[in-house]
Every structure is written in C-alpha cells, then in structure tokens.
Amino acid sequence: MADAEAKERRILVAVDEGEESMYALSWCLKNLICESSKDTLILLYVKPPRVVYTALDGTGRRGYSEGYMFSSDIITTMEKYSNDVAGCVIEKAKTLCRDLQNVKVETKVEHGDPRDVICEMTGKLGADMLVMGSHGYGLIKRAFLGSVSNHCAQNASCPVLIVKRPKSTAGSN
Amino acid sequence: MADAEAKERRILVAVDEGEESMYALSWCLKNLICESSKDTLILLYVKPPRVVYTALDGTGRRGYSEGYMFSSDIITTMEKYSNDVAGCVIEKAKTLCRDLQNVKVETKVEHGDPRDVICEMTGKLGADMLVMGSHGYGLIKRAFLGSVSNHCAQNASCPVLIVKRPKSTAGSN
Numbered sequence: 364m365a366d367a368e369a370k371e372r373r374i375l376v377a378v379d380e381g382e383e384s385m386y387a388l389s390w391c392l393k394n395l396i397c398e399s400s401k402d403t404l405i406l407l408y409v410k411p412p413r414v415v416y417t418a419l420d421g422t423g424r425r426g427y428s429e430g431y432m433f434s435s436d437i438i439t440t441m442e443k444y445s446n447d448v449a450g451c452v453i454e455k456a457k458t459l460c461r462d463l464q465n466v467k468v469e470t471k472v473e474h475g476d477p478r479d480v481i482c483e484m485t486g487k488l489g490a491d492m493l494v495m496g497s498h499g500y501g502l503i504k505r506a507f508l509g510s511v512s513n514h515c516a517q518n519a520s521c522p523v524l525i526v527k528r529p530k531s532t533a534g535s536n
Numbered sequence: 537m538a539d540a541e542a543k544e545r546r547i548l549v550a551v552d553e554g555e556e557s558m559y560a561l562s563w564c565l566k567n568l569i570c571e572s573s574k575d576t577l578i579l580l581y582v583k584p585p586r587v588v589y590t591a592l593d594g595t596g597r598r599g600y601s602e603g604y605m606f607s608s609d610i611i612t613t614m615e616k617y618s619n620d621v622a623g624c625v626i627e628k629a630k631t632l633c634r635d636l637q638n639v640k641v642e643t644k645v646e647h648g649d650p651r652d653v654i655c656e657m658t659g660k661l662g663a664d665m666l667v668m669g670s671h672g673y674g675l676i677k678r679a680f681l682g683s684v685s686n687h688c689a690q691n692a693s694c695p696v697l698i699v700k701r702p703k704s705t706a707g708s709n
Contacts, residue, residue: 372567390695394545394664397570491567492697497689513686516670522563522699524665525689 371401375490377481377515378408378456380448383496387526388459391494395524396466403467406456407484410445410474445474478514486520493519497527544574548663550654550688551581551629553621556669560699561632564667568697569639576640579629580657583618583647618647651687659693666692670700 376391378384388406396402449472460468471488473480485493497512516523549564551557561579569575622645633641644661646653658666670685689696 370567387695394543394695395568397572399570399572512689516685516689516698517700519700520702522560522567522697524695524697526695527690527692529693 371403372491373403373405373489375405375407375485375488375493375521376456377477377493377495377511378406378452379477379496380452381496383526383528385455385459386528387494387496388456390526391524392459392463395492395494396463398463398465401465403469404460404463405469405471405488405490406453406460407471407473407481407488408449408452408456409477409480410449410472412475478511478518481511481515482518482520485515490519490521492522492524494524494526497525544576545664546576546578546662548578548580548658548661548666548694549629550650550666550668550684551579551625552650552669553625554669556699556701558628558632559701560667560669561629563699564697565632565636568665568667569636571636571638574638574640576642577633577636578642578644578661578663579626579633580644580646580654580661581622581625581629582650582653583622583645585648651684651691654684654688655691655693658688663692663694665695665697667697667699670698 374391374395376384376388378388391404396404453470453472457468457470460466471484473484481493481495484490493515495512495515497510512523512525516525547564547568549557549561551561564577569577626643626645630641630643633639644657646657654666654668657663666688668685668688670683685696685698689698
C-alpha cells in the first residue's frame with residue numbers, strides 16, 4: 364500500500380473540444396501526476412461516428428445516413444473537418460503536457476460513440492484510471508448522448524475521476 | 537504543473553459498511569497516495585439521519601418519524617446500533633491505513649442524507665478530491681436514495697473519483 368511512487372500507472376484522459384475536458388487534464392497534471400513516478404498519460408480523443416454513405420450516382424440513388432442526405436463533397440468536407448478538430452484537440456492537450464519530464468505521453472484518436480469507445484479503451488489500453496470532465500464530450504453531443512461521465516463511471520473497466528470545472532474559472536482555461 | 541509530489545492534497549474518502557467503499561479506499565491508498573507527498577487523508581462516514589421523536593409518555597401521544605412509531609427504548613437501541621456501525625466502519629478504514637508513514641489520517645463521522653452530507657463536507661473540509669465506491673452507501677440505502685456517486689460527481693465542490701469494484705474481486709476484499 365501507499366506505493367504510488369513506485370507504481371507505473373496508466374492514466375487515460377478523455378479530451379474533447381470543450382474547455383471542461385482541458386480543465387480536467389490540467390487538474391490531473393497538477394494533482395495526480397507524480398514526476399517521480401513512471402506514469403504513462405494517454406490522451407484519447409473520440410471523433411463522432413463515421414457517416415456511412417453511398418455517393419450520389421447516375422442512377423438517382425442517394426446516400427442516406429441517419430435521415431440526412433449527403434453528397435460525397437459534403438462527406439469529404441465533414442471528414443476533413445472532423446480530422447482537423449481531432450488534430451487541434453490533441454495538439455492543445457499535448458501543449459498542456461509539454462512540461463512533463465519523466466512521464467510518457469501517448470495519444471490516441473478513435474471514432475464512434477464516445478460513451479462506448481471510452482469505456483472500451485480503458486480495457487484495451489490497460490488504463491489504471493480514467494480522467495474526464497463532468498460535462499463530457501461537448502455541449503451539442505451531450506444533448507443527444509446524455510452524460511458521458513455517468514455512463515463511464517458505471518461501465519469503464521477502471522476507476523473514473525470526474526473533474527467538474529469550478530464556476531469561478533468558467534470563461535478561462 | 538506536475539508538482540503533485542510537492543502539493544499538500546486533502547483527499548476525502550467516503551466510507552460505509554459496504555465492501556465496495558473499502559475497496560475504493562484500498563485502491564486510493566495503492567494508486568493515489570504518495571508517501572513522499574504531504575497528503576492528508578480524511579475518512580468520512582455518514583450515519584443515517586437521526587430519528588426525530590417524542591418518547592412515549594403518559595398522555596398516550598407517541599413519537600412518529602417517517603410514518604413509523606418508535607418507543608424510546610427502540611430509539612435508544614437504534615442510535616446505539618448506528619454509533620456501533622459508525623465505529624466499526626471507521627476502525628476498519630483506519631486499519632487499512634495503518635501502514636501509511638507520512639500521510640496524516642483524519643476521521644469524521646456526520647449524520648444525514650449521505651448525498652448532501654458528502655457534498656457539503658467536500659467544501660467544509662477543503663477537499664481537493666473525493667474518493668468513493670460507485671455503488672455508494674450500501675445496498676439498502678441506495679435503493680431509497682439512488683446513486684450517491686452520480687449525485688456527488690455533479691454536486692461536490694471538488695473532482696470525484698468513482699471506484700467500481702472489479703467483478704473478479706467480488707466476494708473478497
């Protein structure tokens with residue numbers, strides 16, 4: 364017991380484009396990570412599920428996905444946008460970690476329903492702890508998906524640390 | 537950032553009579569507490585709300601509480617039982633912490649609705665983190681109260697670490 368300084372912990376942090384997840388990461392760096400330990404920090408970003416489509420073709424059949432119709436141009440643009448956002452989020456998260464000396468930082472981008480993917484990845488990546496913001500995965504997605512953090516607290520294969528951004532810091536990072 | 541080894545963290549662990557909360561405490565000792573840090577560990581047990589009553593008296597009026605009638609003997613017995621359980625739980629939790637060298641261990645027994653009391657105490661005790669089992673506060677109470685951990689994750693004044701007991705360890709501590 365009490366051997367945290369000797370233990371190699373794999374800490375998975377779910378990040379997204381919202382400020383709350385960056386606050387959770389900052390809090391984790393400040394309060395959990397021991398430079399003296401051999402922690403590995405894994406930054407996970409989950410892109411929205413890929414759109415399944417068939418491009419507009421000469422037969423007049425059109426691609427449908429979740430009730431919407433997309434031309435291949437729009438699909439391409441959406442995929443590019445989604446990749447750009449992923450890149451942005453991961454870069455921002457890595458920047459927050461730039462001062463870490465002994466801690467290994469890994470990044471991982473997946474796609475799918477964040478609730479399922481995050482829980483799945485705790486097992487696949489052998490995480491000892493999952494850290495996430497309480498508002499989980501962006502305002503818009505949350506409206507459709509419900510609370511990601513509640514779901515993960517019940518279904519992840521490791522303990523889950525839910526970091527709620529204090530009201531006083533809202534508006535800043 | 538990454539100055540956890542220098543920081544004095546106040547870690548509040550909500551314990552109850554269930555094995556899951558003891559698992560959460562053990563996990564915390566193993567994975568969070570750094571002997572090299574100046575952490576303070578606060579063990580909190582919340583007793584069920586005190587029964588409000590007027591004793592049976594010569595006028596034939598009887599004490600009512602939440603629809604039940606109690607004689608003063610039963611009340612006294614219940615209060616004693618509740619205190620005994622509190623003592624037991626705190627002792628068991630302290631035993632788990634006995635090997636800590638540099639970490640200060642404090643204990644706190646409160647009474648009331650655990651959901652409210654735990655959230656309140658995170659603020660009052662200046663906790664930097666709250667650790668609790670995911671099944672929160674015993675099977676019977678949970679049936680009436682709903683998920684204590686979900687409530688605390690949303691309402692505590694600090695980040696909340698929810699530790700779910702792995703299925704493989706069920707039945708042992």
